Amino acid sequence: MTATTQQPEQTGWLGRSVTRKEDDRLIAGRGNYIEDVVLPNMLHMAILRSPYAHARIKGIDASAAQALPGVVAVVTGDLLAEHKLAWMPTMSGDTQAVLATDKVRFQGQEVACVVAEDRYAAHDALDLIEVDYEPLPPVVDPFRALEEGAPLIRDDKEGQTDNRIYHWEAGDGEATDRAFADADRVVEIDTHYPRSHPAPLECCGCVADVNPASGRATIYMTSQAPHAIRTVFALVTGLPEQNIQIISPDIGGGFGNKVPVYPGYVVATAASLLLGRPVKWIEDRTGNLISTGFARDFHMHGELALREDGTMLGLRVKMLSDQGYAYADAQPSKFKAGLFHMVTGSYDLPAAHVITDGAYTNKAPGGVAYRCSFRITEASFLVERLVNTAAYELGMDPAELRRRNFITADQFPYTSATGFVYDSGDYGPALDLALEKVGYRELREEQARLREEGKLLGIGIASMTEALGAGPSRDYDILGIKMFDSAELRVHPTGKAILKLGVRHQGQGHETTFAQIVAHELGIPPEDVLVHEGDTDNTPYGLGTYASRSTPTAGAAAAMVSRKLRDKARKIAAHLLEVAETDLEWDNDRFSVAGAPEKVSTIQDIAFAAYTNHPQGMEAGLEGVHYYDPPNLTFPFATYIVVVEVDADTGQWKPRTVVAVDDCGVRINPMIVEGQIMGGLTEGYAMSAMQQITFDEDGNCIGANFMDYLLPTAWETPHFDLYDTCTPSPHHPLGAKGVGESATVGSPAAFVNAVVDAVAHLGVRDIDMPVTSDRVWEAVRAARQDG
Amino acid sequence: MKRSITVTVNGQSRTAQVEARLLLVHFLREELGLRGAHVGCDTTSCGVCTVLLDGLPVKSCTMFAVQADARTITTVEGMVSNGRLHPVQQAFKDEHGLQCGFCTPAMMLVASALLEDNPDPSEEEIRWAISGNLCRCTGYQNIVKAVQAAAAAPDPAPAEQGSTT
Numbered sequence: 001m002t003a004t005t006q007q008p009e010q011t012g013w014l015g016r017s018v019t020r021k022e023d024d025r026l027i028a029g030r031g032n033y034i035e036d037v038v039l040p041n042m043l044h045m046a047i048l049r050s051p052y053a054h055a056r057i058k059g060i061d062a063s064a065a066q067a068l069p070g071v072v073a074v075v076t077g078d079l080l081a082e083h084k085l086a087w088m089p090t091m092s093g094d095t096q097a098v099l100a101t102d103k104v105r106f107q108g109q110e111v112a113c114v115v116a117e118d119r120y121a122a123h124d125a126l127d128l129i130e131v132d133y134e135p136l137p138p139v140v141d142p143f144r145a146l147e148e149g150a151p152l153i154r155d156d157k158e159g160q161t162d163n164r165i166y167h168w169e170a171g172d173g174e175a176t177d178r179a180f181a182d183a184d185r186v187v188e189i190d191t192h193y194p195r196s197h198p199a200p201l202e203c204c205g206c207v208a209d210v211n212p213a214s215g216r217a218t219i220y221m222t223s224q225a226p227h228a229i230r231t232v233f234a235l236v237t238g239l240p241e242q243n244i245q246i247i248s249p250d251i252g253g254g255f256g257n258k259v260p261v262y263p264g265y266v267v268a269t270a271a272s273l274l275l276g277r278p279v280k281w282i283e284d285r286t287g288n289l290i291s292t293g294f295a296r297d298f299h300m301h302g303e304l305a306l307r308e309d310g311t312m313l314g315l316r317v318k319m320l321s322d323q324g325y326a327y328a329d330a331q332p333s334k335f336k337a338g339l340f341h342m343v344t345g346s347y348d349l350p351a352a353h354v355i356t357d358g359a360y361t362n363k364a365p366g367g368v369a370y371r372c373s374f375r376i377t378e379a380s381f382l383v384e385r386l387v388n389t390a391a392y393e394l395g396m397d398p399a400e401l402r403r404r405n406f407i408t409a410d411q412f413p414y415t416s417a418t419g420f421v422y423d424s425g426d427y428g429p430a431l432d433l434a435l436e437k438v439g440y441r442e443l444r445e446e447q448a449r450l451r452e453e454g455k456l457l458g459i460g461i462a463s464m465t466e467a468l469g470a471g472p473s474r475d476y477d478i479l480g481i482k483m484f485d486s487a488e489l490r491v492h493p494t495g496k497a498i499l500k501l502g503v504r505h506q507g508q509g510h511e512t513t514f515a516q517i518v519a520h521e522l523g524i525p526p527e528d529v530l531v532h533e534g535d536t537d538n539t540p541y542g543l544g545t546y547a548s549r550s551t552p553t554a555g556a557a558a559a560m561v562s563r564k565l566r567d568k569a570r571k572i573a574a575h576l577l578e579v580a581e582t583d584l585e586w587d588n589d590r591f592s593v594a595g596a597p598e599k600v601s602t603i604q605d606i607a608f609a610a611y612t613n614h615p616q617g618m619e620a621g622l623e624g625v626h627y628y629d630p631p632n633l634t635f636p637f638a639t640y641i642v643v644v645e646v647d648a649d650t651g652q653w654k655p656r657t658v659v660a661v662d663d664c665g666v667r668i669n670p671m672i673v674e675g676q677i678m679g680g681l682t683e684g685y686a687m688s689a690m691q692q693i694t695f696d697e698d699g700n701c702i703g704a705n706f707m708d709y710l711l712p713t714a715w716e717t718p719h720f721d722l723y724d725t726c727t728p729s730p731h732h733p734l735g736a737k738g739v740g741e742s743a744t745v746g747s748p749a750a751f752v753n754a755v756v757d758a759v760a761h762l763g764v765r766d767i768d769m770p771v772t773s774d775r776v777w778e779a780v781r782a783a784r785q786d787g
Numbered sequence: 788m789k790r791s792i793t794v795t796v797n798g799q800s801r802t803a804q805v806e807a808r809l810l811l812v813h814f815l816r817e818e819l820g821l822r823g824a825h826v827g828c829d830t831t832s833c834g835v836c837t838v839l840l841d842g843l844p845v846k847s848c849t850m851f852a853v854q855a856d857a858r859t860i861t862t863v864e865g866m867v868s869n870g871r872l873h874p875v876q877q878a879f880k881d882e883h884g885l886q887c888g889f890c891t892p893a894m895m896l897v898a899s900a901l902l903e904d905n906p907d908p909s910e911e912e913i914r915w916a917i918s919g920n921l922c923r924c925t926g927y928q929n930i931v932k933a934v935q936a937a938a939a940a941p942d943p944a945p946a947e948q949g950s951t952t
Contacts, residue, residue: 023880026888027872029823029863033889036822120808201827201835201889201923252825252835252889253923285828507887507924675883675925682926706832706921714927715918 007667007726012588013519014734017671018526022511031250034205037220039278042207043072045268046122047287048112048129050104053138053362053699054151057100057111057131064128065114070121073275074129075113075267077101085270087156088236090328091260091478094165095157096365098263103136105153105325106364107701108290110263115271115279138699139163142299142322142359153325153360165327165358168336170418176353179314183305187390193378194692194769195297195322195363197703198370199711200506202252203283204262204292208269212276216243221265223248223534224258224504225330225544228481230536232261237269248534254506255683256368259330259546260293290704293330294363294693295370297322298340298378302386310396312405314351315417317343317382321358326365330546331374332476332483338367338374339467341418345383346427346465346637347405352417362699371683371744373547376466384462384749385766392760397444398753399435402463403428413730420467422635426663426727431463433723434639434661443643451761456646458653458758464640464746467633468738469552470543478543484629485553486540489518489561491622493611495604496528502542503554504534508740509672510550514558516668517734521562522569523589523603540625548738551668552729557628559733564624568610572622573601575615634729634737636664640681640750646758651777653755655685655718660747663725664739665732673739674722680743681720686712687744688751690770759783792856796821797865805852811845812836814852815862823863823892827921834920837893838862844897844919863892866899874940875899875933884933886924894920898934907938 007015025031062074077099080086087095100111112129116122139145139153145163154160180186206221217239223229226246234241251258268281283292298319305314321337323329331338337356344352370377387405391398406427407414414422435441440459447457473482488500499518503510510533515526533539542554566586573591574581577599584591591606593599610622643657660677667673690710693703703709728735748769755771756764762783767775789804796819803818815821815838826848827835836848839861866873875898878884885891894917901908901916908916913934914927922930 019880020883022888023885026885026891027863027876027879027895028867029821029892031822031888033825035816035826120806199923200887201833201921202825202887203827251887252827253887255923282826285830285833507885509886671883675886675929678926678928679886679924680926683923705830706828707830711833711921711923713918713921714914714931717914717927720926720928 007724013516013526014666014668015670016516018512018516018669020509020512021515021526022509033202033250033252034207034220034222035282037207037249039207039209042278042280043115043117043275044119044122045113045115045271045279045281046119046126047110047264048126049287049291050100050107050109050111052104052133052135053107054136055104055133056136057103058134059132060112061130062112065125068121068125068128070117071114071125072117073115073271075099075115075271080270083270085237085266088261088266089232090326090365091330092327093333093479094327096326096328098266102156106362107699108364108704110291113267113271115275138362140361140695140697140699142320142361145359145361153362163360165323165360166336168356170341170354171352172417173353175351176314176316179351180305180316183313184308185306185393186303187386187393188301188303189386189389189766190301191382191385191766192768193296193298193300193381196295196370196687196691197289197693197709198255198257198295198368199289199709200253200255200257203285203288204258204264205282206265206268207278207280208272209278210269210272217269218245218247219269220247220249222251222258224251224254224506224546226504226534226536227502227541228478228543229261231481232479236266246536248504251506256295256370256372256546257293259368259544260328262292285706286704289709290701291364293328293366293368294324295366295368295372296378300378300382302382304386304390306390306394310394310401310404312347312349315344315349317354319356321356321367322361322363323358323367324363324365325360327358328365329367330369330478332470332478333480334475338376340375340379342376342420342467343379343383344416344418345380346407346463348407348411349417354418363695369547371680371741373466373468373470373741377745380464380466380745381749384464385752388753388756389765392765398461399431399440402461403431421632423632424727424730425465425635425637426725427463427637430637430661430663430725431639433725434641434659437721437723438641438643438657438659456648456758458644458646458754458756460642460750460752460754460757462640462746462750462753464742465635465637466742466745467635468548469630469634470547470549471630472632473629481543483543484627485542485557486625486627487554487557487561488540488625489565489623491524491565491607493608495524495607497524498530498532499558500532500539501554501558502540503545503550505545505550508545508550508676509669513551513669513672514555517555517558518562521559522566548740551736552634552732552738553628553630555736556630556733557626560628561624561626564626565622568622569603569606571618572606572609572614576601576605576609631731634665634732636662636737636739636742638662638742638746640743640747642750642754644754644758646755646776648780651773651780653771653776655751657721658718659721660743661723661725662739662742663727664742665726665728665737666735668734668736676740677722677743678720680741681747682712682717683744684747685717685751687748688769688771692770790853792853794855795859797861807851807853809852810848811850811852811855812847815847821862821864825889835890835893837896837920839896839900842900842903844900861896863896866895873899875902875937878933878937878940882929882933882936884925884930890920890922894922894930898937901934902938908934
């Protein structure tokens with residue numbers, strides 16, 4: 001069996017694995033990351049953090065720190081309060097302290113900052129600041145947080161009388177109740193998607209340079225979304241927006257961690273404003289893990305109603321989100337739990353009801369989209385675990401149960417029970433290809449054979465669908481700013497070009513992929529197209545790079561602006577060749593005259609003429625800008641199959657094979673797409689096997705360094721076998737879909753399903769992530785005792 | 788109190804007065820302007836600060852500059868010779884062995900040290916050799932491919948010995 005859908009034949013620059021333009025500087029050690037930004041007369045800032053999860057601040061004595069040689073200033077919350085800067089808005093419209101004034105509300109909260117002549121002096125001074133804390137009872141468990149009598153965490157907020165942040169529902173409760181009443185079987189699962197952290201290898205940081213004479217603030221910042229940050233900064237600081245320039249230099253990984261505004265950025269800017277000198281803040285790793293945007297931490301209960309033959313009738317989900325002390329998801333304002341309501345996944349579910357609540361706890365704020373479209377990762381995990389459980393309960397093969405309930409190719413565009421309109425899909429061929437490549441039937445035979453020998457082999461499947469590319473502006477905004485994106489293209493007289501975009505890459509290869517889009521549309525080869533991002537003074541407005549939205553939005557904008565210029569180029573070519581526009585035919589990089597193919601005008605000829613010999617009455621130049629508001633999200637899909645070997649005596653498990661079949665529509669640069677998929681699979685493995693941040697009963701964070709918060713190395717990380725099918729997006733100008741996060745969204749369930757599958761015959765149905773060896777061992781022990 | 792150290796960095800002898808507590812990575816980055824070594828974790832876990840000390844990988848965030856006195860250091864800036872990329876650098880580009888690039892200089896130095904010691908490593912030996920260096924972007928597979936490609940690459944043309952410089 002082979003896939004029915006394949007990549008279109010490579011034409012021009014589309015579908016070509018061009019090596020990356022950005023690599024030349026990066027392999028030479030000549031990247032320009034935030035730590036590399038050095039300005040004359042620059043000061044260094046360090047942050048003092050709270051040792052308590054919940055405490056009242058009775059007083060701060062910074063006199064000894066202030067007196068230390070090299071120290072220029074100590075900034076406290078009280079000082080910021082004088083300038084109305086002690087609190088700032090979060091990306092979800094809540095508030096968050098810049099520096100604590102009344103109370104600290106999580107361990108690691110920012111309490112004071114030292115600004116000094118060098119970084120060593122700044123850190124020395126932190127030890128000399130005396131803070132008088134009165135410890136308060138911490139709220140660590142989100143279920144306890146919502147109980148009557150729980151300590152009120154946000155007593156600073158007027159009208160806030162409990163720890164509930166939101167209650168939000170999607171779908172149709174009554175229809176879902178009816179579906180459950182009609183069901184032969186109901187299966188359920190209770191699971192926690194653990195708190196995780198994106199942990200890019202470069203921590204956050206900034207260099208703030210406010211010129212006291214001009215009032216102009218130039219802020220170099222590790223930001224995935226510099227334009228949105230500029231607007232937020234204008235609102236927070238009161239500086240006029242034209243006086244704020246955010247420059248996001250090379251970024252050493254983001255994964256959602258570098259979307260929000262963090263206190264360090266704001267204090268460094270305030271300090272620069274007050275002191276009239278540039279101030280640099282570079283976060284340390286503990287600061288990064290303990291205080292900046294965490295991800296996940298959803299407690300989920302899912303129920304699936306089925307007929308005995310496996311037909312799915314309805315899905316009911318209850319979810320409680322542990323948000324920390326501020327609701328700080330960077331996500332569309334319309335949806336309180338992000339896109340979690342896409343929990344029906346790849347399945348034709350006639351009815352669904354999703355009930356979500358968010359709770360404050362004494363933990364760091366966040367809820368960032370960690371390689372994820374706004375909580376869609378948690379949704380995908382839940383439904384793919386639930387389907388697996390249903391397969392065991394019905395005695396059906398997990399692949400067969402999936403296939404039986406897939407939305408079929410003829411149902412697209414498909415409106416889901418929770419309101420998503422899936423643009424396209426063809427899930428069966430992707431599943432079939434994955435089964436074929438992994439050798440599914442043989443594996444099931446081997447599994448049975450090994451079980452007789454007392455050995456454990458597990459096969460886990462996840463058939464993921466998700467929604468990428470926020471977004472259509474009618475539904476998607478962050479803090480009211482619509483989620484379109486933009487591209488500006490300037491073709492210079494010599495036929496070389498610069499493409500400026502509102503997004504900001506952090507390793508995704510935009511400098512190459514987007515140059516290929518211009519090359520494909522306009523015939524200017526990629527090496528002649530400079531791609532410029534991350535400088536708000538010199539790029540058009542956009543919402544940034546996260547949630548796999550760049551190719552669906554900015555990539556589309558790049559295609560559209562290229563087409564605009566091609567339209568103008570046609571007019572210039574007609575002038576140069578002295579024919580009517582309608583007599584011209586476009587071929588790759590040139591117009592030729594129909595019937596006289598020797599008469600041509602290349603894009604380079606046209607670019608030169610645009611500045612030297614343009615038609616009278618036409619505006620000179622070959623430049624344009626396009627703001628692209630996508631008509632819909634794009635819906636990539638995949639099937640991931642993981643094969644694991646499990647040692648029943650120790651609970652240790654090891655992936656033996658990982659097969660990934662991804663369908664992200666047309667691939668502009670397949671090499672880069674595959675790189676994204678492998679990175680995503682690794683994060684999926686990491687989540688399933690080791691990554692988690694936990695807290696003890698006092699709210700102390702366990703996981704605030706890389707010795708407690710484990711990331712996979714090359715040694716554990718499995719080998720990946722990648723395949724693809726191609727179902728183009730019907731509305732994206734190039735037929736492309738987002739892809740960066742797909743494997744992170746979809747694969748954790750495949751890993752967990754594989755481990756559970758290895759021990760399912762013992763009666764094990766669930767093991768929480770991360771699936772550590774002690775949890776596996778315990779699950780097997782408990783199952784054997786019960787059995 | 789400052790101490791005088793002399794370190795051979797990328798073939799050049801460098802003498803400086805440094806504080807005893809100055810970390811090697813800060814010495815390289817801030818005193819010598821060699822920005823290819825990065826800082827990622829402060830606890831010797833992530834390896835993005837790795838440089839070669841007398842040919843062997845060390846994590847320069849947990850070494851003092853004074854400990855490098857009278858020793859030889861190679862950083863990514865020293866991988867290019869006679870204007871030619873090191874085969875490992877070329878292979879990282881050709882095999883898409885990097886994405887954000889933050890771990891890349893360290894990863895390439897470790898790979899080059901491995902190949903000095905073992906010119907034809909197995910996949911397992913490569914994975915073991917780079918297991919002290921984290922990468923969050925690539926999933927390592929293309930890094931392994933790059934090291935294999937570099938191992939298979941023909942030796943670069945010998946440096947022009949004795950040419951006038």
